[in-house]
């Protein structure tokens with residue numbers, strides 16, 4: 633079997649918090665427990681929101697926890713030319729079209745059509761625009777986003793933690809954005825190209841990203857990348873049931889490190905993950921031997 637290559641992929645748009653650390657610990661253990669490599673990628677596509685000092689702080693936090701990596705970090709903000717190449721490959725195959733819809737137009741359509749609570753599916757308004765239609769919109773000074781033209785096809789995967797998951801691309805995902813109208817490449821494209829180029833074989837990330845996995849599987853096929861194995865891990869929730877976020881300043885690793893050692897925090901994370909029967913100070917390295925996905929909890933964890 634090919635060597636396992638896992639990755640840590642933080643988005644450095646703020647201070648690292650316990651939820652990020654939880655997913656990072658499991659990603660690191662998933663790869664190390666198979667004797668695999670761990671890569672680090674900074675998901676700083678939205679450069680103004682992800683200034684370099686934040687990224688450096690995230691790297692320090694990971695190292696402080698005892699999570700290491702085996703190659704120089706990859707920065708998404710430096711890979712625009714590569715994303716553009718892959719976009720061109722898709723365009724040559726007729727899988728990309730410009731979308732001139734304004735936010736307001738998109739909102740009006742999805743309000744009317746999306747069932748309550750469902751992710752909005754693009755109505756395909758700009759799919760069939762003629763060259764004249766496009767020229768008319770360009771003449772108005774409208775700058776298009778670029779969308780993927782998805783086929784009417786079901787894509788299925790077996791997630792290592794969440795089990796089987798499937799989605800009909802046309803009906804449930806829709807023609808998703810590859811590049812925004814302001815030129816920013818979409819996460820969906822960047823993550824597929826980055827993992828593909830780096831030879832990543834194991835993707836461990838929060839369960840909230842499971843619904844976007846079918847479109848990534850489809851992009852992998854269209855760009856000639858093999859599918860990695862997926863493990864979508866539970867989320868850490870605040871006592872009010874909301875997902876931990878960067879707003880809970882007191883749960884940032886920096887704030888916690890003033891009261892707790894790295895070992896205490898790792899031990900708490902491992903306890904929440906189901907890897908320890910009680911919280912006790914431990915290093916990530918000490919957890920490697922005993923780690924198995926069967927032991928990892930499937931249910932979200934409320935942090936008190």
Ligand SMILES: [Zn+2]
Nearest residue numbers: 731732733758
């Ligand atoms: Zn449109």
